[in-house]
Structure formats: C-alpha cells, structure tokens
Amino acid sequence: MKSNINYNKTKLSNKTKIALYQAMLKPRLIEEKMLILLRQGKISKWFSGIGQEAISVGVTMAMHAEEYILPMHRNLGVFTTRDIPLYRLFSQWQGKANGFTKGRDRSFHFGTQEFNIVGMISHLGPQFGVADGIALASKLKNKNQVTAVFTGEGGTSEGDIHEALNVASVWQLPVLFCIENNGYGLSTPTKEQYNCENLADRALGYGMESHIIDGNNILEVFTKISKITESIRKKPRPVLIEFKTFRMRGHEEASGTKYVPQELMDQWAKKDPIDNYKLHLLEEGILTEKEDAIFKAEIKAEIDTHLDRTNAEAAIVSTESNELNDVFKSFDYQDVKESKNTEELRLIDAIHVGLKQSMEKHNDLVIMGQDVAEYGGVFKITDGFVEAFGKDRVRNTPICESAIIETAMGLSIAGIKSVVELQFSDFVTSGFNPVVNYLAKSHYRWNQNADVVLRMPCGAGVAAGPFHSQTNEAWFTKTPGLKVIYPAFPKDAKGLLATAINDPNPVLFFEHKALYRSIRQDVPTDYFTIPFGKAATLKQGDDITVIAYGQAVHWTLNTLDKHQDISADVIDLRSLQPLDTETIYASAKKTGRVIILQEDSLFGSIASDISALIMENCFEHLDAPVKRVASLETPIPFINQLEDQYLSRDKFEAELLALLEY
Numbered sequence: 001m002k003s004n005i006n007y008n009k010t011k012l013s014n015k016t017k018i019a020l021y022q023a024m025l026k027p028r029l030i031e032e033k034m035l036i037l038l039r040q041g042k043i044s045k046w047f048s049g050i051g052q053e054a055i056s057v058g059v060t061m062a063m064h065a066e067e068y069i070l071p072m073h074r075n076l077g078v079f080t081t082r083d084i085p086l087y088r089l090f091s092q093w094q095g096k097a098n099g100f101t102k103g104r105d106r107s108f109h110f111g112t113q114e115f116n117i118v119g120m121i122s123h124l125g126p127q128f129g130v131a132d133g134i135a136l137a138s139k140l141k142n143k144n145q146v147t148a149v150f151t152g153e154g155g156t157s158e159g160d161i162h163e164a165l166n167v168a169s170v171w172q173l174p175v176l177f178c179i180e181n182n183g184y185g186l187s188t189p190t191k192e193q194y195n196c197e198n199l200a201d202r203a204l205g206y207g208m209e210s211h212i213i214d215g216n217n218i219l220e221v222f223t224k225i226s227k228i229t230e231s232i233r234k235k236p237r238p239v240l241i242e243f244k245t246f247r248m249r250g251h252e253e254a255s256g257t258k259y260v261p262q263e264l265m266d267q268w269a270k271k272d273p274i275d276n277y278k279l280h281l282l283e284e285g286i287l288t289e290k291e292d293a294i295f296k297a298e299i300k301a302e303i304d305t306h307l308d309r310t311n312a313e314a315a316i317v318s319t320e321s322n323e324l325n326d327v328f329k330s331f332d333y334q335d336v337k338e339s340k341n342t343e344e345l346r347l348i349d350a351i352h353v354g355l356k357q358s359m360e361k362h363n364d365l366v367i368m369g370q371d372v373a374e375y376g377g378v379f380k381i382t383d384g385f386v387e388a389f390g391k392d393r394v395r396n397t398p399i400c401e402s403a404i405i406e407t408a409m410g411l412s413i414a415g416i417k418s419v420v421e422l423q424f425s426d427f428v429t430s431g432f433n434p435v436v437n438y439l440a441k442s443h444y445r446w447n448q449n450a451d452v453v454l455r456m457p458c459g460a461g462v463a464a465g466p467f468h469s470q471t472n473e474a475w476f477t478k479t480p481g482l483k484v485i486y487p488a489f490p491k492d493a494k495g496l497l498a499t500a501i502n503d504p505n506p507v508l509f510f511e512h513k514a515l516y517r518s519i520r521q522d523v524p525t526d527y528f529t530i531p532f533g534k535a536a537t538l539k540q541g542d543d544i545t546v547i548a549y550g551q552a553v554h555w556t557l558n559t560l561d562k563h564q565d566i567s568a569d570v571i572d573l574r575s576l577q578p579l580d581t582e583t584i585y586a587s588a589k590k591t592g593r594v595i596i597l598q599e600d601s602l603f604g605s606i607a608s609d610i611s612a613l614i615m616e617n618c619f620e621h622l623d624a625p626v627k628r629v630a631s632l633e634t635p636i637p638f639i640n641q642l643e644d645q646y647l648s649r650d651k652f653e654a655e656l657l658a659l660l661e662y
C-alpha cells in the first residue's frame with residue numbers, strides 16, 4: 001500500500017520523524033481505550049480528535065515547553081505531547097483527586113501552570129482573547145515567546161474570535177491562532193457556518209499574515225509551524241493558520257454522524273494522519289512493522305498502568321467549607337495606615353490619585369480601556385498617565401469589551417495585574433461572558449486566579465438615558481467568584497481601590513458618575529488601604545437602621561439632615577461582596593427597624609437579599625417588617641422629570657417616616 005498523503009522532502013532527522021509518529025500514536029491509543037470506558041459508563045463524555053492528531057501534535061512539538069498553549073476539546077495531543085502523566089488525565093476525566101479540577105469540571109475544561117496549558121471554557125471563543133493576554137505579557141516582558149491557541153471553524157463565528165484577532169493585530173501580539181477546520185460544528189456544515197472560501201482569507205481584513213496547512217500531514221504541520229513560530233519569536237506578530245482536516249466521529253460520542261454524507265467520511269478516512277504517515281515511514285525505511293508493534297505495546301502498557309493507578313484512587317469527598325474556600329484565591333490583606341496629611345479631593349480626583357499611586361507601587365500593573373491613553377479616559381481619570389507610565393502600561397483599546405477582559409485574564413495567567421476601565425458600566429454587557437464565566441470561575445475550577453479590577457463608572461442622576469445610567473452591581477453579586485465594591489466617598493474610593501488592585505481576585509469597582517464631581521472630602525495624601533467586607537457606620541442612633549451604598553448613601557444623609565429628630569444608624573455598605581453581615585445584624589438587632597435604600601430597581605437586588613438575610617437572622621429582634629426602597633421596575637429614562645420619577649430618592653422620606661410609625 002502507498003500513502004495517500006504526499007509527504008514532501010524535509011530536513012528532519014529520522015529521530016524527529018519517529019518522535020512525531022510516536023507522539024501521534026499516543027492520543028490515538030488513549031482515545032481507543034476511552035471509547036471503551038465510555039461504553040462502560042466509566043467516563044461521562046468524549047470529544048474525539050481521531051483523525052486530527054497531526055495538528056495538536058505538530059503544533060505542540062513546534063512550541064517550546066515554557067510557551068503557553070490554549071487547546072480546545074479535540075486537542076488531546078496537546079496534553080499528551082506536553083507529557084502530562086496519563087493517570088492525571090484519566091483522573092481528570094473520571095473526576096478524581098489527581099485530576100486538575102478536584103472533580104469540579106469535566107473533560108478538557110482545565111488548565112495547568114505546571115505544563116503551560118490553559119484549557120477552554122465551554123464557550124469556546126474566549127480562548128483567543130486569553131491568548132492575547134498571555135502574548136501581551138510575553139511582549140511586555142520581552143520574552144520572545146509564542147502563544148498558540150486553538151479553535152474549530154464553528155467557534156470562529158463567535159464575536160470574541162473577531163475581537164481577539166483584531167486586538168492581536170493592532171497590538172502585534174505574538175500569537176499563533178490555529179483554526180482546525182474539520183468540516184462540521186456539531187451538525188452544522190461549513191457552508192452554513194461562514195460564507196467565504198477559506199477562513200484563512202479573513203486574516204487579510206485584520207492586517208494579519210495567514211497560511212493554509214494540510215492538517216492531516218504531520219510533516220507539513222510540524223515543519224511549517226516550526227518555521228512560523230521561530231519567525232514569530234524573532235519578530236513578534238500574530239499569524240492565523242487554517243488547518244484543513246475532518247472530524248471522523250460525532251461531535252461527542254452520543255451525537256453520532258448520521259448527518260455526514262458517507263462519501264465524505266470515506267474520502268477522509270483515506271487521509272488518516274497516522275495510517276498514512278506510518279506507510280510513509282515504512283516506505284522510507286525509517287520504521288519497521290516490528291518497531292511499530294513495539295511502540296504500540298509500550299504505549300498500551302503505559303495506558304494500562306496509569307489507568308490502574310486512577311482506578312485505585314478513591315472518589316473525591318469534599319465539604320461545603322472546602323468548596324467555599326476555593327472560590328477565591330486567599331488574599332493576605334496588608335493594612336497600610338492613613339497618613340496624617342490630607343488634601344480635599346473630589347471622588348474623581350481620589351480615584352485618579354489612588355490609581356496613580358497603585359501604578360507606582362506595582363510597576364508592571366497595566367491599565368486598558370477605550371480612550372484611556374493620551375485622551376485620559378472619558379472622565380479624565382487617567383489624565384497624564386501615558387506621560388508618567390508609558391503606552392505599554394496605559395493602553396488604548398479598540399471597542400471590544402470581551403477581548404479586553406479576556407486579555408486581562410491572560411495577563412493574570414502570565415502573572416501581570418491589570419485594571420480595565422469600562423467606559424460606562426453599562427458596556428460590561430459586551431464583555432459579560434468572560435466576567436461571569438472566565439474571571440469568576442477559574443480559581444474554583446483549576447486554581448487560576450484572575451488578578452483583574454474592572455472599573456465601572458455607573459449610575460443615574462445625569463440624564464443620560466437607559467444605556468449610560470445603569471447601576472448593574474446585582475448582575476455580579478449573583479455570581480460566585482467576583483468581588484463587588486461600591487464606595488460613596490472619596491476617601492473610601494481611594495483606599496478600597498488600592499485594596500482592589502492588591503487583591504489577586506477579580507474585583508468590580510463601581511464608581512458613581514453623579515458623585516465624581518459633587519462629593520468632596522479630606523483624603524489622606526499618601527497611599528493607604530481599606531479592607532473589603534467592612535461597612536462604615538456613618539451615624540449612630542437607636543430608632544432605625546438605614547442601609548445604603550453609592551449615591552443612595554448621600555440621599556439618606558440629605559433626608560436625615562431634614563429630620564434631625566430621627567435617631568438612626570446609617571450603614572454605608574461600601575463592599576457588596578464580601579458583605580459585612582455582622583454590622584448589619586448588630587444594628588438591626590439594636591434598632592429593630594431596618595430600611596434599605598438603593599438606586600437599582602427592586603427585584604433580585606442587593607436590598608432584596610439583605611432584607612431576606614435580616615428576616616432570617618434577626619426576626620425576633622424586629623419591631624417592623626424590613627422595608628426596601630428601590631427604583632421603578634423600568635429601564636432608566638432620559639429626561640429629568642422621568643428620571644426623577646424613576647429614582648427611589650424622592651420616595652425614601654415618606655417610607656422612612658412610615659416605618660418609624662409602624
């Protein structure tokens with residue numbers, strides 16, 4: 001028999017040629033074993049990469065061990081070529097302790113810093129943006145490294161992919177973007193997925209180099225990718241590769257391949273990357289049947305030994321507290337005391353100065369956002385930062401919230417802190433997926449923290465309409481894994497921002513636009529920190545407890561100024577996640593009456609949850625039902641009359657008096 005793949009002459013040594021063969025055999029033989037285990041119900045799901053091994057193996061062999069690879073669900077060859085001990089992979093798939101996620105996530109949904117692999121989240125597309133971040137770190141640290149990232153052709157239809165390619169090109173990031181075009185995305189054929197001839201052609205539009213490579217030809221994959229990665233190391237830039245290949249089995253084993261025409265299957269079966277390469281090696285006299293049999297027997301023995309080890313492993317047993325402890329990376333809070341010297345600052349100045357001092361303290365901290373560089377940001381928070389810290393660290397971004405938040409995740413994986421300025425907190429919706437799925441869940445899933453602060457200029461009272469006025473903190477307090485901070489005063493804003501940047505976990509830092517220039521306070525001049533999870537009791541009294549945060553704190557204080565006779569505890573939460581329940585309960589138990597004022601609309605909000613917590617924990621001490629005062633259940637309208645009517649501000653006084661009378 002002759003090989004159906006045309007292997008061109010290469011300068012590779014016989015040793016390398018054999019190593020490539022062995023590296024492809026390993027994932028193939030593992031898969032054959034896993035298909036048996038799947039039928040026996042020992043693993044939950046299997047995404048087959050049979051027929052696509054040349055891509056994972058060829059790319060990984062062309063990468064240096066210290067360079068990051070971001071694989072997808074069909075890239076077993078990446079994991080095996082990085083020499084991860086097989087029992088660890090088997091334990092991962094069986095949800096055992098020697099896996100990579102402590103039973104918290106399945107299949108290939110994990111990363112490992114030990115092997116410089118960053119596994120996928122189910123949503124596919126975010127991988128490209130995360131690769132941008134890792135590559136940016138490499139560029140900033142002059143490491144001359146390439147980052148390789150994979151996607152299927154189906155995934156390329158996601159917006160994240162487009163955003164990430166654009167950012168990589170604008171910033172000339174050293175990323176090898178690998179598209180495995182295997183004909184189908186689940187049941188969807190390529191002609192229903194995109195309407196261009198080759199996906200590689202899209203690179204032209206991004207101003208990016210691209211190549212089409214026969215993904216079933218291991219020698220072509222390895223030699224071309226080796227040349228390209230070597231060139232990227234010398235001259236950092238993104239390169240897009242389209243590998244032409246085919247998916248020989250179902251999307252996952254349960255879904256079958258009925259929708260794939262048989263002739264396509266037959267045609268591609270003849271192009272199997274391993275069978276053909278073996279024939280080639282035999283023809284060239286580099287391999288004998290006997291050696292082939294030995295290689296296979298060795299790999300099978302390795303698989304069996306490691307499977308025994310996994311099978312002998314006990315099932316994971318965890319506790320609630322153990323699970324809760326892993327949601328966040330532990331943070332050793334360093335209390336930096338306030339200096340005696342102060343200056344009177346507006347909220348906006350306090351954030352400006354605080355951010356600047358953190359840029360000085362953390363000398364690789366990066367700020368990214370739209371118009372944050374020379375222009376200084378739309379609110380001028382970063383005015384003068386480019387002059388002080390340079391364009392590498394103060395980065396204007398294209399308009400692409402997803403890719404930038406993913407880039408921040410990638411920077412964190414590579415050990416660099418970042419602050420992302422959302423131009424308005426409303427626009428976080430365009431980057432919602434990476435926030436709630438990547439930043440929030442990575443530490444719990446595979447012990448990878450997201451050292452990212454998202455600055456969120458928010459809030460109403462500025463007659464800016466439904467898309468520039470929202471206060472959307474409750475979208476995030478709902479999601480375990482995110483910290484949510486919401487200061488009401490300049491001093492708190494400065495100290496809490498310093499802590500947010502020190503904290504290695506993802507923090508959403510809400511800055512109320514209406515307070516930026518309206519609130520002044522004496523603020524310590526030097527750098528200082530304020531701990532999370534501690535509310536501020538602004539006034540002490542016995543009749544009633546008022547709980548508020550953000551702009552609502554000022555509405556509360558203004559209302560109480562009019563009613564000097566009311567003796568109230570006023571609690572400014574400052575930190576919504578973590579929440580200071582101790583202060584809340586102590587005050588509720590003391591006064592027996594609690595009213596919660598918030599700017600957000602009511603249902604599913606902070607006030608609702610705090611109210612429920614007080615009912616559950618302080619019921620016997622209450623003299624009245626807990627009252628929530630919140631804004632109307634409509635989007636936030638534009639004109640003043642409508643906005644005033646929408647906001648809870650003017651409803652508070654009557655509700656406060658009514659509750660005192662209850």
Ligand SMILES: Cc1ncc(C[n+]2csc(CCOP(=O)(O)OP(=O)(O)O)c2C)c(N)n1
Binds near residue numbers: 151156182186247
């Ligand atoms: C955001 C999102 N939408 C849909 C899915 C479901 N899904 C998972 S993989 C997949 C097909 C992916 O196709 P492709 O990118 O071509 O990769 P392949 O499976 O062919 O390797 C789909 C639809 C998902 N995981 N995430």
Ligand SMILES: [Mg+2]
Binds near residue numbers: 153186
């Ligand atoms: Mg596909």
